[in-house]
Amino acid sequence: MKRAGFSHRWLPILFLVPQLAIIFVFFYWPALHAIRSSFFLQDPFGFGENFVGLKNYTAMFKSAAYMRSAWFTVIFTVLVTVLSLSIALLLAVKADKVIRGAKTYRTLLMWAYAVAPPVAGVIGLVLFDQSWGPIKDFVALFGWDFRLGVNYFDTAFAMIFVSVWKQLPVNFIFFMSGLQSIPKSVREAALIDNRSASGRFWDVTFPLLAPTGFFLLITNITYALFDTFGIIDTIVKGKPGNNPMTLVYKVYVDGFRGNDLGGSSAQSVVLMILVLALTVFQFRLVERRIHYT
Amino acid sequence: MTVSKRFRWSAVLDHSILIMGALLMILPVVMLLQMASTTDVHTMKNGPGLVFGDQLPLNFQKAMFKADGFTGANTGVRMLYNSMILGFGFAIGKIVVGMMAAYAIVYFRLRFATLAFWVIFTTLLLPLEVRILPSYEIVQKLGMLNTYQGLIIPLIASATATFFFRQFFRAIPEELVEAARIDGAGPIKFFVDILVPLSRTMIAAMFIIMFIYGWNQYLWPTMITTDEGMYTLVRGIKQITQVNEGTNLPEYGRSNLLSIIAILPPVLIVIFFQRWFVKGLTESDK
Amino acid sequence: MAQVTLNNVRKVYPNGFEAVKPASFAINDGEFVVLVGPSGCGKSTMLRMIAGLEDISSGELNIGDRVVNDVDPADRDIAMVFQNYALYPHMTVAKNIGYGLKNRKIPADQIAAKVQEAATMLNLTEYLDRKPSQLSGGQRQRVAMGRAIVRDPSLFLFDEPLSNLDAKLRNQMRIEIKALQRRLGVTSVYVTHDQVEAMTMADRIIVMNGGVIEQIGTPSEVYHSPASTFVASFMGAPPMNLLNGHAAGGRVRVGDHDLHHHDQDRPLTVGIRPEDIVPDTTGPLQINVSLIEELGAHRLLHGTLQDQAITIHVGKDHPVTTGPIYAAVKPNAVSLFDVESGMRL
Known part of the structure; x- marks a missing residue:
């Protein structure tokens, strides 16, 4: 608050009401509802519900399908995060270095931020098409018989490929802005102290980018967990079947399609806890970041 | 340093990496466009190729005016219109609600300011996706399925814009509100005369980010709109790929062109308002 | 108004x-x-x-x-x-x-x-x-x-x-x-x-x-x-010199230098503005100058009086050297303060 803030009885309340009303109806109510539902078993025909305690949770962790999906989510998240962060960092460092065409490169590398995830999924469907997909044709040269939507591993590969592609621009933009916020004087000092360009990168640039990197790490994990929904849904063409799926996608499939409200709610609650933990972790990093600069 | 420019292998390497990166981002979309320029029969036999055909106008015609489903309501034009409403409605709603709340928190002496702050900022912790089913139920209870309100308002229930404007307002020098108070400006006047004009670039940056975010929504529109006349472009793509799946001759031209139309407005915004876009993105996510 | x-x-x-x-x-x-x-x-x-x-x-x-x-x-x-x-x-x-x-x-x-x-x-x-x-x-x-x-x-x-x-x-x-x-x-x-x-x-x-x-x-x-x-x-740059002094028998002394008069017998703080101390070969104060600050229009001499730091302000025409010099205090230029409270006496 500003020290010379206004003292007014009802005006600030009036300003806060729209935000608070929306939040209570569409955030707190559903979130609490999800927590409550996770302890109940709903009748599939809509006739009431029974309190079942932690049964939904124990059933969930015992379910082979759930654990399979959980493991896939972990691997998917790690690969998407690591790959898109490292490729984006490489591109950002190069785009920051070149003088000729720097602006053009920047535009070409960031525009895809605006591509909606399902469209990215459509692109994946074309690239890996069974009859003439260019990437499918390419890997066939090495004897890889790529079968999207049939082979579990191949489908996972396509999902990761498209998810990385879609996330590159965000990471690129943040790394660029991180690079540009390194003071010119620091770069010049490094230029005098170290004649090797790669030495300068690892000793000076990389550590100074660490705060951006930490921040992006969390962003990417959140992205891989939640925002890839559209990509996955498009690539499996709405038919999950035996295909790999992330936990968020499973919440949707079990709850919305399978009508298992209690089980789906329990999955939601687990995801909530996961996100909460990530955010707390992020806030602590942000706190530490203040000391860094 | 030598004055004459030396040929440097490292520069060649840098440019090669960048060109490869740029191609990686662009080629897939060029490919969609190429496929949309040939006949569907040609595409089905050969897939994407290097030569552009002459079918773009025809496919454009189909993309904009043809509809799937029973009602025939989800033409490209209709979906474009719905996407615009979602994009603008979400961005404007979020900015107005967020600015007002941030103003109340930063510029007023409120007894329960800390409580309000926490109540609002807890929403940053949980994305819509983890509470998607109960949210759906509530929208259903309120009779807001297949309405624009039902589409837009629940998406506003996270405080990203509020948080962003709070940070921005806090960085505005204290003396400005003091000078305004001595100049006789009350809370409303200060907001309208000083704070809003001062936030213009911030509003623009936020608008761009929020418009793209709203436009690109997929899961929520998929759940909330069953009426084909309410489909947005991004949501409509799913239906088209599903229809394609079930036919002997999929409409590649039409679906690919629709995909391109679906990404065109946000992509153009990113390209033409690049500075504001980058500002909005890098400053809002902190 | x-x-x-x-x-x-x-x-x-x-x-x-x-x-x-x-x-x-x-x-x-x-x-x-x-x-x-x-x-x-x-x-x-x-x-x-x-x-x-x-x-x-x-x-x-x-x-x-x-x-x-x-x-x-x-x-x-x-x-x-x-x-x-x-x-x-x-x-x-x-x-x-x-x-x-x-x-x-x-x-x-x-x-x-x-x-x-x-x-x-x-x-x-x-x-x-x-x-x-x-x-x-x-x-x-x-x-x-x-x-x-x-x-x-x-x-x-x-x-x-x-x-x-x-x-x-x-x-x-x-x-x-x-x-x-x-x-x-x-x-x-x-x-x-x-x-x-x-x-x-x-x-x-x-x-x-x-x-x-x-x-x-x-x-x-x-x-x-x-x-x-x-x-x-x-107030003042350089500030007033503040020296530990003592009043006894009606005289205020810093070390063995006689500076002022005061009726009570007590320890006190003696304040003198730098420009109120003037070099004078017959003056009662012996100051050991260690550093000269040249400011163009005037100079500042930094040194010690009986091991207490002191600063003197002298005109540009006055020849100066480091080492011991003699100086006098202008009449009515001494302020006396209570040691404990710092208040003027």
Whole structure:
């Protein structure tokens, strides 16, 4: 608050009401509802519900399908995060270095931020098409018989490929802005102290980018967990079947399609806890970041 | 340093990496466009190729005016219109609600300011996706399925814009509100005369980010709109790929062109308002 | 025009910190009063309470013949110039100056005339259509002044208005502000941590430290008869020499040097301004000079008197060397302070 803030009885309340009303109806109510539902078993025909305690949770962790999906989510998240962060960092460092065409490169590398995830999924469907997909044709040269939507591993590969592609621009933009916020004087000092360009990168640039990197790490994990929904849904063409799926996608499939409200709610609650933990972790990093600069 | 420019292998390497990166981002979309320029029969036999055909106008015609489903309501034009409403409605709603709340928190002496702050900022912790089913139920209870309100308002229930404007307002020098108070400006006047004009670039940056975010929504529109006349472009793509799946001759031209139309407005915004876009993105996510 | 009276005005923050201890003083109509002190001494809080930007915890504040404790800043008939100018960045110079008038519902043509008048007075006429970002620091300062004078207030408040300017501009603006205030005859309260500004601009100076008023007086009184060792060391550059001394048998001595007379037998602090010590080969003080600071118009000699640090101010014509010299103290130039409380005796 500003020290010379206004003292007014009802005006600030009036300003806060729209935000608070929306939040209570569409955030707190559903979130609490999800927590409550996770302890109940709903009748599939809509006739009431029974309190079942932690049964939904124990059933969930015992379910082979759930654990399979959980493991896939972990691997998917790690690969998407690591790959898109490292490729984006490489591109950002190069785009920051070149003088000729720097602006053009920047535009070409960031525009895809605006591509909606399902469209990215459509692109994946074309690239890996069974009859003439260019990437499918390419890997066939090495004897890889790529079968999207049939082979579990191949489908996972396509999902990761498209998810990385879609996330590159965000990471690129943040790394660029991180690079540009390194003071010119620091770069010049490094230029005098170290004649090797790669030495300068690892000793000076990389550590100074660490705060951006930490921040992006969390962003990417959140992205891989939640925002890839559209990509996955498009690539499996709405038919999950035996295909790999992330936990968020499973919440949707079990709850919305399978009508298992209690089980789906329990999955939601687990995801909530996961996100909460990530955010707390992020806030602590942000706190530490203040000391860094 | 030598004055004459030396040929440097490292520069060649840098440019090669960048060109490869740029191609990686662009080629897939060029490919969609190429496929949309040939006949569907040609595409089905050969897939994407290097030569552009002459079918773009025809496919454009189909993309904009043809509809799937029973009602025939989800033409490209209709979906474009719905996407615009979602994009603008979400961005404007979020900015107005967020600015007002941030103003109340930063510029007023409120007894329960800390409580309000926490109540609002807890929403940053949980994305819509983890509470998607109960949210759906509530929208259903309120009779807001297949309405624009039902589409837009629940998406506003996270405080990203509020948080962003709070940070921005806090960085505005204290003396400005003091000078305004001595100049006789009350809370409303200060907001309208000083704070809003001062936030213009911030509003623009936020608008761009929020418009793209709203436009690109997929899961929520998929759940909330069953009426084909309410489909947005991004949501409509799913239906088209599903229809394609079930036919002997999929409409590649039409679906690919629709995909391109679906990404065109946000992509153009990113390209033409690049500075504001980058500002909005890098400053809002902190 | 107005008189300002403070009656036991006090500021306590919710966390219990007492920023201003109960203070009472009166500022006369048309007077230029400078509040000076180190940062955190409460001078800004005092000014902000007068402005109405900070609530008064207890006591009574009068502007003119009104008690204004609960009056809104806009209704106190005051104008304020801020340290960072607080210009509205999106408004032109003319709009910045006229904004307060517009809020008072004054007709547009009258506002334009008043803005023009103020701009002429401040040499701002060519800049009226520019935005603050297109102006230099000095010009922004003038716009802030313009915003204040256009309102014809009964009281001007200045919050360190010159501290963002470079040294040369600061000297120039100091003179301009003072001249403008003389011309308009408006009562003014000016906050600064710069004792030179305080000395040169003030009719009266209020020296504050730790939320307490240490002294109120004319620049000359504050300089030559400081009320405490704090005032003695805060006002003047270099500050007054403060030496440990002792009074016995009617004589005040520092070491074995006889300096002054005092009736009681007690230890005390002896204060002498550097320019009140003059080199004199027959003088009673033996000072060991270790360092000479050349300042062009004069020099400062730093050294010791009986192992206590001491500084002497000498004219440029006086030949100086390091090593022992003899000096005398000008008559009536010695201040005596209590050792414990630091108060003037």
